[in-house]
Structures are given as C-alpha cells and as structure tokens.
Amino acid sequence: xxxxxxxxxxxxxxxxxxxxxxxxxxxxxxxxxxxxxxxxxxxxxxxxxxxxxxxxxxxxxxxxxxxxxxxxxxxxxxxxxxxxxxxxxxxxxxxxxxxxxxxxxxxxxxxxxxxxxxxxxxxxxxxxxxxxxxxxxxxxxxxxxxxxxxxxxxxxxxxxxxxxxxxxxxxxxxxxxxxxxxxxxxxxxxxxxxxxxxxxxxxxxxxxxxxxxxxxxxxxxxxxxxxxxxxxxxxxxxxxxxx
Numbered sequence: 369x370x371x372x373x374x375x376x377x378x379x380x381x382x383x384x385x386x387x388x389x390x391x392x393x394x395x396x397x398x399x400x401x402x403x404x405x406x407x408x409x410x411x412x413x414x415x416x417x418x419x420x421x422x423x424x425x426x427x428x429x430x431x432x433x434x435x436x437x438x439x440x441x442x443x444x445x446x447x448x449x450x451x452x453x454x455x456x457x458x459x460x461x462x463x464x465x466x467x468x469x470x471x472x473x474x475x476x477x478x479x480x481x482x483x484x485x486x487x488x489x490x491x492x493x494x495x496x497x498x499x500x501x502x503x504x505x506x507x508x509x510x511x512x513x514x515x516x517x518x519x520x521x522x523x524x525x526x527x528x529x530x531x532x533x534x535x536x537x538x539x540x541x542x543x544x545x546x547x548x549x550x551x552x553x554x555x556x557x558x559x560x561x562x563x564x565x566x567x568x569x570x571x572x573x574x575x576x577x578x579x580x581x582x583x584x585x586x587x588x589x590x591x592x593x594x595x596x597x598x599x600x601x602x603x604x605x606x607x608x609x610x611x
Contacts, residue, residue, distance in 0.1 A: 471497055476604040483592055486584040498600065502591045503583075510548040511579050511587070514541040518576040522569050534567035542575070550579055 471493030482489040482498075489495040500512040517537050524530045541550045542560055556574045563571045591597055 474498070476608050479601050479604055486588045489588070498596065499591055502594055502596050503587060506587065508587060510541060510550055511583050514550050515576055515579055518572045521572065524569050530569050531567055534564065534571055537572060538564060551582065552578055
C-alpha cells in the first residue's frame with residue numbers, strides 16, 4: 369500500500385514538471401497571427417469573395433498592364449512603318465501627271481484663232497489653260513485633265529512607266545469609284561478593261577477621242593460665249609489699241 373502511494377506521488381511530480389501545454393502557449397502565438405491578419409491585404413484575407421480578390425489583383429497591376437499595352441501598340445506601329453514597302457523610283461503619283469501647263473500670255477491673234485475652231489484652241493498651251501479654267505467653273509475639269517494625261521502617256525517608251533501611268537489614269541478617270549470619272553460608253557470601257565492586263569501607251573486612245581469630241585460639242589460653244597473668253601479678248605484688244 370505504501371509503495372502504491374509512493375508511485376502516485378511520483379507520477380504527480382512528473383506531471384507538474386512537464387513543459388507548458390499548448391493552451392499556455394496560445395496567448396503568445398496568437399499575437400503574431402493577429403498582426404498578420406491585420407496586415408493581410410483584401411485579396412488575401414480569408415473568406416474574401418472571389419470577385420473582390422480579382423479586383424484587388426487587377427488593381428495592383430492596372431498601371432503596369434496599361435503601360436505594357438501602350439508600349440506594345442507603339443512598337444507594333446513603328447514596326448509596321450519600318451516594314452512598309454518603299455515606292456520604287458519609277459513609280460508615280462497623281463501629282464506627277466500634268467496639271468497647269470506653263471505658257472506665255474496669249475496674243476490677240478491666238479485668242480481670235482480660238483474662235484475659228486476647237487482644234488486651234490487645243491493646239492496651244494495658252495488655249496488649253498484658258499479652256500481648262502472655264503471647265504473648272506462648270507465642274508468638268510476632269511475632261512481636260514484626262515485628255516492631257518493621255519497625251520503625256522503617248523510620249524512614254526519605258527514599259528514600267530507606261531504601266532504605272534496607265535494604272536493611275538485608270539484609277540482617276542476610268543474607274544466608276546473615282547469622283548473624277550469621265551463619261552465613256554460601255555464599249556470603250558470594256559476595251560480598256562481587257563487591255564489593262566498589259567497596257568500600252570495607246571490604251572486610252574478611243575476614250576481620249578470620245579472625251580475630245582464631248583468637249584468640242586458641249587463645252588467649247590459655251591466657252592466662246594463665256595465672260596472669261598470675252599474679257600480676255602477685250603483686254604488684249606485694248607492693249608493692242610494702246611500700242
């Protein structure tokens with residue numbers, strides 16, 4: 369019996385000498401845990417809604433994302449400009465085609481000759497410039513521009529230049545999508561469309577003649593009765609009389 373009490377006393381002594389239990393440690397360990405919870409951002413907090421987590425994540429990277437997009441767009445634009453093919457030396461623009469011809473002031477004899485025939489008007493640069501100025505007031509200047517472009521095309525001998533000029537003339541005056549389209553019949557258009565596969569310097573000859581005839585019959589009589597022609601004739605007559 370005495371040995372039994374001694375054994376129990378020994379067990380109590382050992383139990384009292386054990387290290388502190390987890391319960392005694394919990395107050396010390398809870399402080400760092402609470403601090404971490406307070407410092408935890410919204411998108412990391414336990415139990416936070418998935419939508420809020422996504423918003424927090426995107427918000428922190430929004431600036432970086434926008435900068436990356438802008439940078440990539442700028443790089444793509446610059447790269448596309450670098451890769452854009454350069455215009456060959458023989459390629460032309462519409463600005464290269466004849467616009468206003470340089471010519472001396474017409475004489476009284478020349479202006480009087482314009483009234484004799486349309487051919488005499490069109491044969492001189494001064495006559496073409498005066499007639500073109502009149503056509504501009506009637507919003508039909510494209511007829512003269514087309515006729516002049518065809519004249520320039522006939523002077524070319526280089527095949528690549530002929531093809532390029534023919535394409536420009538077609539796009540500007542023959543295509544139905546062009547705001548400067550000239551009035552041609554369907555037969556002439558069909559011939560031009562077939563010949564555009566391999567154009568020559570005479571591809572627009574029929575169309576040029578048709579427009580020349582249109583200007584002769586329609587615009588030329590009005591030009592001869594216009595204030596532009598009469599004022600020019602009167603001015604030259606007065607200068608001639610003073611001399």
